[in-house]
Amino acid sequence: MEADTLIAAGRRTVNIEAAAAAALEARIDENFARAADLIMHCTGRVIVTGMGKSGHIAGKLAATLASTGTPAFFVHPGEASHGDLGMITAHDVVIALSYSGETGEILTILPLLGRLGVPLIAMTGKPESTLASRSHVHLDVSVEVEACPLELAPTSSTTAALVMGDALAIALLEARNFTAEDFARSHPGGSLGRRLLLTVADVMHTDEALPLVNEHAMMREALLEMTAKGLGMTGVTDAEGRLIGLFTDGDLRRALDRDLDIKRAVIADYMTHSPKTVGPDVLAAEAVRLLETHRIGGGALMVVDDDTRPIGALNMQDLLRAGVI
Structure with missing residues (x-):
């Protein structure tokens, strides 16, 4: 024919x-x-x-x-x-x-x-x-x-x-x-279900996998922590364990442009102060929106409790793997 x-x-x-x-x-x-x-x-x-x-x-x-x-x-x-x-x-x-x-x-x-x-x-x-x-x-x-x-x-x-x-x-x-939320509950494996049901707590790294150093840590200490945890970042805490900063791969590149002396540098001098954070109950899709809206370098986010103490960390790769993006 x-x-x-x-x-x-x-x-x-x-x-x-x-x-x-x-x-x-x-x-x-x-x-x-x-x-x-x-x-x-x-x-x-x-x-x-x-x-x-x-x-x-x-x-x-x-x-x-x-x-x-x-x-x-x-x-x-x-x-x-x-x-x-x-x-x-x-x-x-x-x-x-x-x-x-x-x-x-x-x-x-x-x-x-x-x-x-x-x-x-x-x-x-x-x-x-x-x-x-x-x-x-x-x-x-x-x-x-x-x-x-x-x-x-x-x-x-x-x-x-x-x-x-x-x-x-x-x-x-x-x-x-x-509602769309009701639909998501019967489709937890679908993309809509993941966007409407998956929370930050479901995808964040916690406990031993959480990259953290204190504000007095040397730069090389922070780099070792970043390498060990593999998230391309580390949170920085004060003496009370509250999050006061974030250091990412992007911060490292900027520090190198300033003739960084890794052996003598203190992380607090190079970290990003008061970084954007999320709570564990926030939808993972909302975390994506936060990363995109604020163009957060490296797609890194720290997860904190009500007292701004870090309890988790995630990056864009985690959200990609979870199927939220």
């Missing part, structure tokens, strides 16, 4: 599926609101089920609900009648996806759902189907035509079900006042 033919087929598919999705807007109605209300008042879990391609969409919907504040999981309808129905309780809500509304594996489990009194939300393309008629709420995801020219592969229909499911999940997210 020539490129023009392939491009035309791809564009036709996009246009057909976009039209199928756009047609759903008019069906976001009282039934949609009733479905959302059933889920909002659910004291258990939302069980999503479907066979074949609908099953894949059902799995995605369960995952989207779970990550946006609605506890949910997928149950395979074929396995349900062989023991997995034990996962469903009277406190749950079931969402069943079947374009025909006649999927045998789903119809088989309907009597038990009825005996449990579980609210059933059906998502089908056939409002007159068995599944639709036996549901408490029916969401119409019918399409005029599949994008597949053979009218065999579910394409537009699965897109419509996917979009309807996303619409339901987002409506519930807004109804629950679900």
Whole structure:
């Protein structure tokens, strides 16, 4: 096939599926609101089920609900009648996806759902189907035509079900006042989770790994401390153990420009006085902002307690490794 033919087929598919999705807007109605209300008042879990391609969409919907504040999981309808129905309780809500509304594996489990009194939300393309008629709420995801020219592969229909499911999940997210912080808590391994949950205390170097010298230390002493701890810096403390300065690789380069005599130099004469610091409970992302805003040389930060005593240290490399940047 020539490129023009392939491009035309791809564009036709996009246009057909976009039209199928756009047609759903008019069906976001009282039934949609009733479905959302059933889920909002659910004291258990939302069980999503479907066979074949609908099953894949059902799995995605369960995952989207779970990550946006609605506890949910997928149950395979074929396995349900062989023991997995034990996962469903009277406190749950079931969402069943079947374009025909006649999927045998789903119809088989309907009597038990009825005996449990579980609210059933059906998502089908056939409002007159068995599944639709036996549901408490029916969401119409019918399409005029599949994008597949053979009218065999579910394409537009699965897109419509996917979009309807996303619409339901987002409506519930807004109804629950679900925030970015809430989202981060269910995605601690993602970049958003790291930015919104990771604190300075989670990434800082402490105890024996914390580079520190007192204000009377000689320059060579400070350099040995910096080398041993490998952070490209050392904090400088007074007699009471409070932080009064910071000496970094950048300070060393500037000191060398002043004809530094390493054997005689005292660190207090070359350190940066009253350096920027952070507390251990500050978000690591806020530490990044502080480093960038103040253009702190070497990307070095000391972490102090309420009495300005150093309890940790970190640099830009630590934040990079933690995935905050």
